Amino acid sequence: MEAxxxxxxxxxxxxxxxxxxxxxxxxxxxxxxxxAEEARKAALQAYNPHxxxxxxxFNKKVHKSFDSTNHTRRNLSIFSGPCxxxxxxxxxxxxxxxxxxxxxxxxxxxxxxxxxxxGGKGGKIYVVTDPSDNDMVNPKPGTLRHAVIQExxxxxxxxxxxxxxxxxxxxxxxxxxxxxxxxxxxxxxxAGLTLQFVHNIIIHGxxxxxxxxxxxxxIRDSASHYGFRTRSDGDGISIFGATNIWIDHIxxxxxxxxxIDAIMASTAITISNCHFxxxxxxxxxxxxDGYSGDAIMQITITFNHFGQGLTQRMPRCRWGFFHVxxxxxxxxxxxxxxxxxxxxxxxxxxxFIAPPDINSKEVTKRDYSPESVWKSWTWRSQGDLxxxxxxxxxxxxPNFDFSNKYVIRAKPxxxxxxxxxxxxxxxxREGMPLREMRxxxxxxxxxxxxxxxxxxxxxxxxxxxxxxxxxxEGLMQGTV
Numbered sequence: 001m002e003a004x005x006x007x008x009x010x011x012x013x014x015x016x017x018x019x020x021x022x023x024x025x026x027x028x029x030x031x032x033x034x035x036a037e038e039a040r041k042a043a044l045q046a047y048n049p050h051x052x053x054x055x056x057x058f059n060k061k062v063h064k065s066f067d068s069t070n071h072t073r074r075n076l077s078i079f080s081g082p083c084x085x086x087x088x089x090x091x092x093x094x095x096x097x098x099x100x101x102x103x104x105x106x107x108x109x110x111x112x113x114x115x116x117x118x119g120g121k122g123g124k125i126y127v128v129t130d131p132s133d134n135d136m137v138n139p140k141p142g143t144l145r146h147a148v149i150q151e152x153x154x155x156x157x158x159x160x161x162x163x164x165x166x167x168x169x170x171x172x173x174x175x176x177x178x179x180x181x182x183x184x185x186x187x188x189x190x191a192g193l194t195l196q197f198v199h200n201i202i203i204h205g206x207x208x209x210x211x212x213x214x215x216x217x218x219i220r221d222s223a224s225h226y227g228f229r230t231r232s233d234g235d236g237i238s239i240f241g242a243t244n245i246w247i248d249h250i251x252x253x254x255x256x257x258x259x260i261d262a263i264m265a266s267t268a269i270t271i272s273n274c275h276f277x278x279x280x281x282x283x284x285x286x287x288x289d290g291y292s293g294d295a296i297m298q299i300t301i302t303f304n305h306f307g308q309g310l311t312q313r314m315p316r317c318r319w320g321f322f323h324v325x326x327x328x329x330x331x332x333x334x335x336x337x338x339x340x341x342x343x344x345x346x347x348x349x350x351x352f353i354a355p356p357d358i359n360s361k362e363v364t365k366r367d368y369s370p371e372s373v374w375k376s377w378t379w380r381s382q383g384d385l386x387x388x389x390x391x392x393x394x395x396x397x398p399n400f401d402f403s404n405k406y407v408i409r410a411k412p413x414x415x416x417x418x419x420x421x422x423x424x425x426x427x428x429r430e431g432m433p434l435r436e437m438r439x440x441x442x443x444x445x446x447x448x449x450x451x452x453x454x455x456x457x458x459x460x461x462x463x464x465x466x467x468x469x470x471x472x473e474g475l476m477q478g479t480v
Contacts (some may be wrong), residue, residue, distance in 0.1 A: 023240070023264075024169075024196075026216070026228030035197035039265075041243040042199045046116070046243040046268035047296045051321045055346060056109050058300065058325065061411045062419075066411065077320050087303050087326070087419045089248070100430040102154055103179055107202065110246045112300025113324065114270030117244040119177030119202030123153030131162035135191070136219045137226050147223050148172040158183040165190035168214045169232040171221040174198040179207030181428040187211075191232055192255065196240040204248045207425050208236045211255035220451055233257040245269045251424040253278040258313070262299060263287035268321070269299040275424030278309035286318025289341045289368065294319035302326050305423040306336070312365075317343040325349055328420045333357070338365035342377045347392060349383045349410035354390035361389040363465045385413025419420070432471075 022028040048054055065088035085091040092109030093099055107121040129144040139145035144164055147156045160183035169191040179202070186207040187193070191214040195201055205266035214232035221227065232238070234256025239245055241264040252259045252274065259276055262269055262285045276282055283301075286294040297320030305328045306314045314332065315322065317339035325348040329336050333355060337345060347363075353362040363386075364372040378396035386392065412417070 009426045013054065024230050024232060026230050029227060030039050031225045032197070032227070033221075036414070039197040039199070039243070042149060042243045043241070043267050043296055045266050046199075048113070048268075049364055051113070051323070051344075052100060053104055054115070054298070054300075055323045055325070055348075057115075058302070058323065059348070060186065061111055062326065062411050063112065064088070065091055066415075067207055084423045085232070087273070088192075089303065090422065099428070104177075105159065106179065106204065110202075110248070110270055110272075112270040112272070113268050113298040114240075114244060114300065116268060117200055117202060117246040117270070118175075119200060119246070120153040120175055121156040121177070123155055123175065126150070126154045126156045127159050128156060128162075129159045131164045133164060133167050136168050136217065139220060143348050144178075145170060145220075148176055148178070149220055151223050155179060155366040157181075160186050161185065165186055166214075167191065168217065168219050169194045169229070169238070171196065171219060171229075172198055172201060173222050175200045176333075177202040178204065178206065179242070182426075182428055184427075187236075190411075192234065192235050193237045194240040195238065195245060197242065197442070199243045201244070202243065202246045202248070203237065204246075205250070205425050205428070207251045208259075209251070209253040209255070213256050229435065233261075235261045237261075238263075239266045239269065240264050243268045247271045247274065249263060249273045249422075249426055251275045251277075253309070255299045258282065258284050261285075262297065264291070265293040265295070265296050267296050270302070271299065271304065272302050273420075273423050274304045275307060275321065276304065276310060277307045277312070278312040283313055283315035284343070285315050285322065286320065286339075286343070292319065296320065297322075299323070300325070303423060304328070305330070305420045305422050307331055312336075313338060316367075317345060319343055320322065322346070323348070326413075326416055326419045327351075328416045328423075329353060331335065331355070332360070334360055335365040336363045338367060339377075339379075340367040340369060340392050342374075344377075345379045347379075347381045347384055349413050349416065351385040351413040352390040352392070354386075354388040356388075358389075361391060361392055363392045383410055383412040385416070420430060453464055464475075 015030060036054050047134045085094040089109050089111055093105050099173040107118045109155045111118050126147045127304055128144050128147055130140060132143055134146055143268050148170060155177045166187065167190060171194045189210045190212060192211040202446045216229045216231045218226055218231045236252050236255040236259045237247060239262040257280050259279055260271060264287055285297060285299055300323045302325045308331050310331050312334040312335045318341045323346050324337060325351045329350060329352045336352060352363050377394050380394055381392040386393060
């Protein structure tokens with residue numbers, strides 16, 4: 001009955017809120033109408049009426065990963081012994097030195113609500129050779145824009161390191177993987193990525209930063225269609241009415257709007273192993289308090305590092321179900337996790353290090369509702385590590401326990417440093433497994449050492465706080 005009621009909510013919402021559905025589409029023609037209807041059907045199919053089973057499976061995988069590796073790690077230095085991938089997603093692919101010849105293995109590794117995502121698996125490999133982005137209607141073959149508009153499934157890789165300045169938003173089609181492993185690829189100083197009414201997308205290994213608002217105009221959105229677009233918002237990644245999305249190992253900072261926004265009944269999403277820095281409003285999940293279609297939204301946020309220079313919205317949620325698990329929150333100025341319109345938020349095994357400001361110690365923030373209303377929202381904290389005075393204000397039934405609904409408790413927050421050790425874009429090298437490809441990066445990162453002590457009256461510093469900017473100067477000068 002719950003599933004039936006949810007489907008009725010989504011159907012009614014899609015039918016009555018047409019203006020919101022057409023956002024940024026200047027001409028909502030028959031092509032876009034068809035895409036919107038297909039997206040609605042995909043969202044209904046992807047919605048899981050038993051989200052606790054997904055969170056249970058996720059936590060089981062983390063425990064299994066630890067149980068299978070602990071006996072090999074005792075009394076070893078951090079880079080001796082077997083592959084040192086530190087969480088189950090990474091262990092799925094990073095322990096093989098032949099990863100570059102078996103790239104599509106990555107699609108088997110996603111966990112959480114995005115677990116059915118396969119991206120371009122089974123399709124051809126498309127090699128991006130040209131960083132230019134000069135023609136929005138007839139993009140040049142070999143460019144990223146030409147790759148993402150093709151109709152068939154594609155696994156998109158890069159011939160070499162490059163900095164891509166998108167002149168307008170990059171509108172993707174379904175069944176695509178953008179895989180930057182083996183190259184140092186920056187999407188910077190231009191527009192961002194748009195995933196609108198699409199499904200089955202993997203984005204892996206990019207640096208996305210300094211994203212600007214687009215001017216709009218005629219932009220091709222598939223090999224067979226282009227149309228007029230209004231100004232884009234300036235999000236790093238905009239997820240709009242999209243399903244089965246996996247964003248992994250992305251370094252993001254300093255975008256005009258959000259780093260990652262997911263709205264308009266987007267669902268079945270996992271955001272993992274990312275490193276976020278230098279931004280105000282980090283993530284927005286749910287477009288409006290008035291858009292009940294976002295009740296279908298289900299998102300896993302895991303193994304991410306929320307680092308230096310962040311202010312708020314990590315994430316800010318509406319309506320849906322959000323599993324925030326095993327993330328490292330080392331910096332915020334206002335709050336970490338917020339929301340409105342009764343979202344369900346399960347915070348498990350995170351580490352929250354509060355800022356020095358006595359007025360910003362609270363992890364949580366409820367918007368536009370008095371306590372008499374939000375006290376019934378289900379926001380639970382389980383196994384979180386609170387440091388420097390951080391505290392999480394729970395709400396909902398005090399006797400409610402996800403463990404009574406088949407949920408295995410997550411690894412506690414004390415394990416987060418290990419689980420998030422390699423967050424952000426990686427310096428992968430062909431022929432090298434994990435311990436070789438990142439050993440040099442580890443030893444040159446002084447900020448990790450600062451986490452080993454908690455100075456009296458001070459705040460532990462963030463891990464890899466400057467990672468989002470590593471190599472940018474050299475890349476722009478053509479030295480890497």
